[in-house]
Amino acid sequence: xxxxxxxxxxxxxxxxxxxxxxxxxxxxxxxxxxxxxxxxxxxxxxxxxxxxxxxxxxxxxxxxxxxxxxxxxxxxxxxxxxxxxxxxxxxxxxxxxxxxxxxxxxxxxxxxxxxxxxxxxxxxxxxxxxxxxxxxxxxxxxxxxxxxxxxxxxxxxxxxxxxxxxxxxxxxxxxxxxxxxxxxxxxxxxxxxxxxxxxxxxxxxxxxxxxxxxxxxxxxxxxxxxxxxxxxxxxxxxxxxxxxxxxxxxxxxxxxxxxxxxxxxxxxxxxxxxxxxxxxxxxxxxxxxxxxxxxxxxxxxxxx
Amino acid sequence: xxxxxxxxxxxxxxxxxxxxxxxxxxxxxxxxxxxxxxxxxxxxxxxxxxxxxxxxxxxxxxxxxxxxxxxxxxxxxxxxxxxxxxxxxxxxxxxxxxxxxxxxxxxxxxxxxxxxxxxxxxxxxxxxxxxxxxxxxxxxxxxxxxxxxxxxxxxxxxxxxxxxxxxxxxxxxxxxxxxxxxxxxxxxxxxxxxxxxxxxxxxxxxxxxxxxxxxxxxxxxxxxxxxxxxxxxxxxxxxxxxxxxxxxxxxxxxxxxxxxxxxxxxxxxxxxxxxxxxxxxxxxxxxxxxxxxxxxxxxxxxxxxxxxxxxxxxxxxxxxxxxxxxxxxxxxxxxxxxxxx
Amino acid sequence: xxxxxxxxxxxxxxxxxxxxxxxxxxxxxxxxxxxxxxxxxxxxxxxxxxxxxxxxxxxxxxxxxxxxxxxxxxxxxxxxxxxxxxxxxxxxxxxxxxxxxxxxxxxxxxxxxxxxxxxxxxxxxxxxxxxxxxxxxxxxxxxxxxxxxxxxxxxxxxxxxxxxxxxxxxxxxxxxxxxxxxxxxxxxxxxxxxxxxxxxxxxxxxxxxxxxxxxxxxxxxxxxxxxxxxxxxxxxxxxxxxxxxxxxxxxxxxxxxxxxxxxxxxxxxxxxxxxxxxxxxxxxxxxxxxxxxxxxxxxxxxxxxxxxxxxxxxxxxxxxxxxxxxxxxxxxxx
Numbered sequence: 001x002x003x004x005x006x007x008x009x010x011x012x013x014x015x016x017x018x019x020x021x022x023x024x025x026x027x028x029x030x031x032x033x034x035x036x037x038x039x040x041x042x043x044x045x046x047x048x049x050x051x052x053x054x055x056x057x058x059x060x061x062x063x064x065x066x067x068x069x070x071x072x073x074x075x076x077x078x079x080x081x082x083x084x085x086x087x088x089x090x091x092x093x094x095x096x097x098x099x100x101x102x103x104x105x106x107x108x109x110x111x112x113x114x115x116x117x118x119x120x121x122x123x124x125x126x127x128x129x130x131x132x133x134x135x136x137x138x139x140x141x142x143x144x145x146x147x148x149x150x151x152x153x154x155x156x157x158x159x160x161x162x163x164x165x166x167x168x169x170x171x172x173x174x175x176x177x178x179x180x181x182x183x184x185x186x187x188x189x190x191x192x193x194x195x196x197x198x199x200x201x202x203x204x205x206x207x208x209x210x211x212x213x214x215x216x217x218x219x220x221x222x223x224x225x226x227x228x229x230x231x232x233x234x235x236x237x238x239x240x241x242x243x244x245x246x247x248x249x250x251x252x253x254x255x256x257x258x259x260x261x262x263x264x265x266x267x268x269x270x271x272x273x274x275x276x277x278x279x280x281x282x283x284x285x286x287x288x289x290x291x292x293x294x295x296x297x298x299x300x301x302x303x304x
Numbered sequence: 305x306x307x308x309x310x311x312x313x314x315x316x317x318x319x320x321x322x323x324x325x326x327x328x329x330x331x332x333x334x335x336x337x338x339x340x341x342x343x344x345x346x347x348x349x350x351x352x353x354x355x356x357x358x359x360x361x362x363x364x365x366x367x368x369x370x371x372x373x374x375x376x377x378x379x380x381x382x383x384x385x386x387x388x389x390x391x392x393x394x395x396x397x398x399x400x401x402x403x404x405x406x407x408x409x410x411x412x413x414x415x416x417x418x419x420x421x422x423x424x425x426x427x428x429x430x431x432x433x434x435x436x437x438x439x440x441x442x443x444x445x446x447x448x449x450x451x452x453x454x455x456x457x458x459x460x461x462x463x464x465x466x467x468x469x470x471x472x473x474x475x476x477x478x479x480x481x482x483x484x485x486x487x488x489x490x491x492x493x494x495x496x497x498x499x500x501x502x503x504x505x506x507x508x509x510x511x512x513x514x515x516x517x518x519x520x521x522x523x524x525x526x527x528x529x530x531x532x533x534x535x536x537x538x539x540x541x542x543x544x545x546x547x548x549x550x551x552x553x554x555x556x557x558x559x560x561x562x563x564x565x566x567x568x569x570x571x572x573x574x575x576x577x578x579x580x581x582x583x584x585x586x587x588x589x590x591x592x593x594x595x596x597x598x599x600x601x602x603x604x605x606x607x608x609x610x611x612x613x614x615x616x617x618x619x620x621x622x623x624x625x626x627x628x629x630x631x632x633x634x635x636x637x638x639x640x641x642x643x644x645x
Numbered sequence: 646x647x648x649x650x651x652x653x654x655x656x657x658x659x660x661x662x663x664x665x666x667x668x669x670x671x672x673x674x675x676x677x678x679x680x681x682x683x684x685x686x687x688x689x690x691x692x693x694x695x696x697x698x699x700x701x702x703x704x705x706x707x708x709x710x711x712x713x714x715x716x717x718x719x720x721x722x723x724x725x726x727x728x729x730x731x732x733x734x735x736x737x738x739x740x741x742x743x744x745x746x747x748x749x750x751x752x753x754x755x756x757x758x759x760x761x762x763x764x765x766x767x768x769x770x771x772x773x774x775x776x777x778x779x780x781x782x783x784x785x786x787x788x789x790x791x792x793x794x795x796x797x798x799x800x801x802x803x804x805x806x807x808x809x810x811x812x813x814x815x816x817x818x819x820x821x822x823x824x825x826x827x828x829x830x831x832x833x834x835x836x837x838x839x840x841x842x843x844x845x846x847x848x849x850x851x852x853x854x855x856x857x858x859x860x861x862x863x864x865x866x867x868x869x870x871x872x873x874x875x876x877x878x879x880x881x882x883x884x885x886x887x888x889x890x891x892x893x894x895x896x897x898x899x900x901x902x903x904x905x906x907x908x909x910x911x912x913x914x915x916x917x918x919x920x921x922x923x924x925x926x927x928x929x930x931x932x933x934x935x936x937x938x939x940x941x942x943x944x945x946x947x948x949x950x951x952x953x954x955x956x957x958x959x960x961x962x963x964x965x966x967x968x969x970x971x972x973x974x975x976x977x978x979x
Contacts, residue, residue: 104533106529106532106533109528109529109532111445111446132657132661134535134536134537134657134660134661135535135653135654135657137532137533137534137535137536138534138535138653139535141533141534141535142529142530142533143533144526144529144530144533146526148524148526148527148529148530150527150530150531150545150548150549151548151549151643152548160531160534160544160545161534161535163544164534164535164536164537164540164544164660165535165653165656165657165660166652166653166656166659166660210530213530213534214533214534217534217535331854334856335854335855335856338856339743339747339855339856341739342739342740342742342743342747343743343747344739345735345736345737345738345739345740345743346739346740346743346744346748346757346830347757348736348740348823348826349740349757349760349761349764349826349827349830350756350757350760352764352775352823352826353760353763353764355775355779355823356767356771356772356774356775359774359775359778359779360771360774363778382785431674432674432677432678433674433678434674435670435671435673435674435675436671436674436675436678438671439668439671439672439674439675440675442671443668443671443672444675452675452679455679455682456678456679456682458682458963459678459681459682461880461881461884461959461963462685462884462956462959463883463884463885463886463930463952463955463956463959464884464886464887465884465886465930465933465934465937465952466685466689466884466933466952466955466956467685468934468937469689469933469937469945469948469949469952470685470688470689472937473688473692473937473945473948473949474684474685474688506678506681506685509678509681510678513675513678537660537661537663537664538664538667538668539660539663539664539667539668540660540664542667543667560766563766564766566768567766567767567768567769567770567771568768569768569769569770569886569887570886570887570930570934573887574934574937574938594768594770594887597770597773597774597887597891598770598887598890598891601773601777601890601891601893602890602896607782615774616774619770619771619774622768622770622771623767623768623771626766626767626768627763627766627767629766630762630763630766631763634759634762634763
């Protein structure tokens with residue numbers, strides 16, 4: 001791993017720290033003369049979520065990312081609050097998916113990639129050499145753009161995570177499968193055919209199955225990479241409702257192309273452009289009153 | 305286009321068109337000739353199959369050629385194998401002694417010998433082949449893979465007679481004898497099924513590993529990523545997601561490899577000897593279908609005799625066994641590719 | 646940490662151990678395959694050591710191991726491969742061109758394609774049985790007892806073709822040709838498929854006919870791939886033993902086909918060249934088999950030396966194929 005060891009890795013963030021944003025992408029920083037972009041953000045956050053405090057769940061500091069010699073992320077620093085939905089928006093190729101995949105180290109699988117900077121989950125560096133990637137990914141689950149059911153039965157798909165984790169108790173597995181499917185709002189549709197192939201489900205059902213499968217591993221954070229982009233409007237609406245439900249118990253980060261979707265489901269939004277985190281803030285504020293010219297151009301549809 | 309264009313200004317054009325037409329038909333004739341010739345080339349493969357079927361059929365099941373009268377006026381019997389031996393005897397008799405005075409024609413000993421050697425080969429070749437396929441597809445970095453694959457191909461390219469030599473001169477005296485005879489007290493024959501099975505197993509490793517690697521690699525990366533995202537170790541991903549997803553393709557590669565082992569001839573003939581018996585002892589000499597055909601061909605069986613005809617009955621059995629396995633595996637492979645491509 | 650988390654962590658440790666073990670199992674499996682290869686090669690070289698000399702390469706077979714040589718097999722194999730190549734190359738490439746460039750996707754084409762993949766899996770010994778009936782005995786249409794000879798007078802000598810062919814070299818070559826034909830066709834098809842359609846379209850746009858396009862554009866572009874496939878198929882033919890035994894190769898022959906034992910003899914006495922295809926024959930592989938079966942210990946060394954010669958020839962063939970492939974990859978990049 002190419003993580004730069006820093007003192008920060010052991011410097012746990014105070015869990016009660018009130019969520020606060022200090023985003024300084026290099027370009028905006030230069031433009032703004034290091035002036036903090038957002039002010040009074042905690043109150044906005046408070047209004048949006050109706051809760052008093054939002055501890056930071058994931059914090060990234062000065063993250064750069066490279067595919068070979070090709071740098072795709074530039075100095076991204078971002079805080080993601082717990083038990084809320086954070087959306088990453090931006091035109092395709094802007095690095096938002098790459099950034100998302102850094103949060104549970106999915107990029108490790110790809111040869112020839114490296115990064116600098118830190119990704120802290122509850123204050124500890126996920127790229128630290130002592131971190132067990134398997135454990136990390138159990139805690140930070142991921143749902144992909146294309147639904148990826150395993151060519152097994154519905155039951156075996158959901159039970160996969162607990163089973164590989166060593167759970168053998170049949171009753172316990174049944175219970176997990178049922179609760180996961182219920183949470184993913186799929187139970188009523190499939191409860192009578194748990195042993196039929198997951199490949200036979202519709203696209204929307206498959207995606208909810210993948211969400212249920214992730215829930216079954218009991219994660220804290222769920223990363224979603226354009227989870228609804230391949231779905232029809234009705235299925236999309238169901239997935240969005242589900243996301244809205246899930247945020248009560250999970251920290252959710254969602255990458256989306258669809259700005260309306262971001263506006264509908266998320267409390268906070270981060271706008272990426274050409275590998276740079278341009279702006280982040282309360283979703284409503286960002287969409288109604290963006291600070292940056294690029295953000296405004298994007299959300300008003302002038303490019304992208 | 306060539307029909308009457310009366311206007312004088314079109315005269316030249318019309319002429320040009322007609323001359324174009326004439327030469328075109330000449331060209332077309334040549335094109336047609338070449339096309340037919342090439343078609344005949346392609347048809348040779350069909351003729352080959354028909355030839356194989358005809359040869360096996362006419363010598364084993366029913367002879368279609370007219371009865372011949374020899375130089376001294378005697379009628380030469382040209383009856384096919386199954387016109388002289390009943391199918392019941394062929395399938396259920398347990399002795400195979402076409403060369404003896406008391407002749408028995410039960411295919412069982414030869415099939416048993418073939419299955420025993422193929423079984424031993426499968427026992428060695430399948431796990432090693434599959435594991436190396438998993439290594440190449442899931443673990444090895446591209447450079448290592450590029451290095452190992454051609455080396456494994458060499459193993460596939462070594463002539464089978466060399467494998468037979470290796471079995472007889474190295475495997476039996478240096479591996480089987482010390483292990484089973486000196487250490488465990490079994491009697492190891494100079495010719496034995498085990499040594500043949502071992503080298504045939506080695507022979508089919510590259511086949512399994514390269515075919516299985518192909519199917520493993522065609523399992524979409526998204527499935528692997530999904531499994532990793534659920535907190536899987538590499539072992540979980542390989543054995544619980546990738547291999548099950550590729551299972552039909554892997555089974556197809558197994559079938560192809562076993563079919564190859566069943567049809568393997570020289571290594572078996574050299575190393576396993578030619579004792580046609582039904583036995584469960586792999587340290588004894590056994591005869592297989594292929595080695596029987598070789599041994600009759602090498603000997604001086606009279607053409608037209610029942611002994612000579614018997615190799616066609618054996619050949620037919622061998623042909624059908626391998627054909628069924630090949631067809632099944634191709635069917636399975638095609639189904640597999642339809643799912644993932 | 647909750648009990649559950651502690652338990653998970655404990656199991657996780659074991660899972661990592663299993664994963665590492667599994668990786669090593671796979672590594673060892675791959676390594677053992679490579680080890681087999683190394684041991685096999687080392688064994689053959691060790692047994693052949695000291696036996697592979699000029700006497701071995703220039704002498705004919707003998708009952709005395711010290712005097713036995715591989716010359717008859719070398720000549721036999723060379724002739725076999727030569728004729729096999731002559732038959733297979735035009736027929737294999739022609740069939741591939743038909744299937745890839747001309748054939749429409751109809752029932753017959755599908756039948757041919759299905760048939761090809763099945764033929765490739767037919768055991769080689771079955772081809773031997775086809776060969777002995779179709780070529781050696783010519784389906785018994787002419788009985789061997791009252792067989793006759795077709796004599797064709799050529800300027801340099803007389804071509805005497807026995808009918809039926811009998812256990813001659815040409816019958817062996819025919820058999821090997823049928824054996825490798827499916828392999829050659831499949832490899833050539835792949836090479837033709839790799840030629841981008843844009844080349845064909847460009848040629849058609851210039852007014853070329855189908856055949857002109859194939860002859861001048863498609864085939865030249867596919868030559869490296871086809872050549873690689875042919876060489877690999879021929880090297881397979883070179884290693885074959887079983888079909889030759891069934892066809893009737895001689896296990897003990899002390900002369901080369903047509904008595905042509907030096908290249909010079911071909912010039913001095915062209916008749917020998919014309920005789921060779923219809924003469925009895927042996928091959929390297931048949932000689933090895935014969936030596937393996939001899940009871941005297943020294944013959945095993947001869948078998949090893951013969952195997953080594955065969956392996957060296959195969960390495961040369963394969964290296965040529967690799968060189969052709971690499972050159973083509975460097976020269977042409979679509």
